Amino acid sequence: MSVGFPHFGNVYIPIxxxxxxxxxxxxxxxxPPPITQRTLDLGVKYSPQEACLPYKLTLGSLIEAxxxxxDTLIQARGTGICRLGYYAKGQEQMLQDLGYNAHFLTLxxxxxxxxxxxxxxxxxxxxxxxxxxxPAFFFAIGKLFALDKIEKVVQKVRAVEVEKGxxxxxxxxxxxxxxxxxxxxxxxxxxxxxxxxxxxVPKDPTAKPLKVGxxxxxxxxxxxxxxxxxELELGKLGIEVxxxxxxxxxxxxxxxxxxxxxxxxxEVHKLAGPxxxxxxxxxxxxxxxxxxxxxxxxxxxxxxxxxxTCMPEIVAENIMPSTKEDIxxxxxTCDEQQSKQGMLTRLEAFVDLxxxxxxxxxxxxxx
Numbered sequence: 001m002s003v004g005f006p007h008f009g010n011v012y013i014p015i016x017x018x019x020x021x022x023x024x025x026x027x028x029x030x031x032p033p034p035i036t037q038r039t040l041d042l043g044v045k046y047s048p049q050e051a052c053l054p055y056k057l058t059l060g061s062l063i064e065a066x067x068x069x070x071d072t073l074i075q076a077r078g079t080g081i082c083r084l085g086y087y088a089k090g091q092e093q094m095l096q097d098l099g100y101n102a103h104f105l106t107l108x109x110x111x112x113x114x115x116x117x118x119x120x121x122x123x124x125x126x127x128x129x130x131x132x133x134x135p136a137f138f139f140a141i142g143k144l145f146a147l148d149k150i151e152k153v154v155q156k157v158r159a160v161e162v163e164k165g166x167x168x169x170x171x172x173x174x175x176x177x178x179x180x181x182x183x184x185x186x187x188x189x190x191x192x193x194x195x196x197x198x199x200x201v202p203k204d205p206t207a208k209p210l211k212v213g214x215x216x217x218x219x220x221x222x223x224x225x226x227x228x229x230x231e232l233e234l235g236k237l238g239i240e241v242x243x244x245x246x247x248x249x250x251x252x253x254x255x256x257x258x259x260x261x262x263x264x265x266x267e268v269h270k271l272a273g274p275x276x277x278x279x280x281x282x283x284x285x286x287x288x289x290x291x292x293x294x295x296x297x298x299x300x301x302x303x304x305x306x307x308x309t310c311m312p313e314i315v316a317e318n319i320m321p322s323t324k325e326d327i328x329x330x331x332x333t334c335d336e337q338q339s340k341q342g343m344l345t346r347l348e349a350f351v352d353l354x355x356x357x358x359x360x361x362x363x364x365x366x367x
Contacts, residue, residue: 003124004070004102006058007032007039009222009247010147013179014140021136022125030070032061035225039064044336046094052083052307053226053334054219059091066100073102074120078110081281082312114255139187141251143178146191148248150174153198155242158235159209162202168232170197207238210354213294214243215287216305217313220334221245227305228340230332230347234303237351242299244290245283268293275319284312288319295325301354302327308335328354 005015012031019029033039035057043060062073073095075088092104105123108116121133150171157167174194181187212234220226221243231241253264263269265286272289279285291302304320306313317331330350332343 001072001124002027002030002070003072003074003105004030004062004065004068005032005074006061006065007035007223008058008219009224010144010175011247013147013175014144016179017143017181018121018136018140021139022128022132024125027069030065030068032065033068035061035223040225040336046098048090050309051090052310053336054217054307055083055087055090056336057219057223057226058087059094062091062095062102063098063100066095066102071102072105074105074107076109077106078108080110080279084109084282109254117255139184141248142184142187143181144251145248146178146187147175148246149191150178150194150198151246152242153195155231155235156240157198157201157203158232159238159240160203160207162204164236166201167198167235170194170201209238209240210300210351210358211240211242211298212301212303212354213290213299214241214245214303214305215283215290215294216245216303217283217287217307217310218245218250220305220307221283222247226307226334227332228334228338228343230303230305230343233344233347234351237347239351242294245286265289271296275323276315280312280315282310282312284316287313287316288323291320291327291329292323292325295323295327299327300358301350302329303350304329304331306331306333308333308337328357 015029016031039060040057041060042063043056043058046063047056047059058075062075065073073092075091076084077088078084088104088106092102095102105120107120118133118137121137122128122130125133154167154171161167174190177190177194178187181190214221214231222245224232234241249264253262257264268286268289270289271292272285276285276288287304291304294302304313304317306317320329328350330346332338332346
């Protein structure tokens, strides 16, 4: 059995770490290549025209996994007001039509998430006891937590660094080093080392960076190719970026704290309450609440990332202008038709707008 899965941010690193720790032989787990234009072209070619960008990119990634020899594929599924529940079935049928006889293993991200993941790992490693599987799992997710922790510092340093690109170069190096780490203690030491490196990056002492919050659908928020490296481009423009949507946050709450009755989005849903008081599917409810949250925390603007045809984010996009919180929102629609140059032009105009608003506020004028 050769197992493949779609590329999604840095999720390949913990999967790679866990499979190595569990002694999987070479070729048993196919690490997906980074998403490229070819991945997108494959996904667009073999997807329904109305499918969202995450569907197309994950399909293209799964095709590339099959090309590398995967005969078993892992894909997420869920319930609720989102087309995620149809991903696996539609993609499995398409791969069969293309001649790939791949068996799908689905991971339910709506219910029994931790138990579902553990059962999936056990199914793939039937000869291993739990005393080996559980430590390997926690070692793996430790790498993901480390990278998200480092990335939060990167997002702050990018905005004020003297030599643009330094923080991103350090982050790329950190990804490789964390990926190669063989022990939990080593991962912790690497995290401290690279955060220290980032604090030592020469910074402009006069910089007062504008702050922008990123909200939207989880896949396009986290996967850089899907959002055309928007966080990196904002950093180049001197913008400090923050987003609460991370894989480590999802793991922390969805796999663990939710079992203790802790609702990760309770406060965000409460803030969204005056405008939408129930789940509208996907991450739409959270997008509205986070807009209110960022406004209350004094951010200068919000960027809303929404896949084209994604109904939950379309609903959120139409609710946001009606909220009383006075904070500009730029919605970036993510699909194969969007050009990076067009996005950069919109970002520059948005940065000019929020910069003007801050200067007006500092001089005590109405915005």
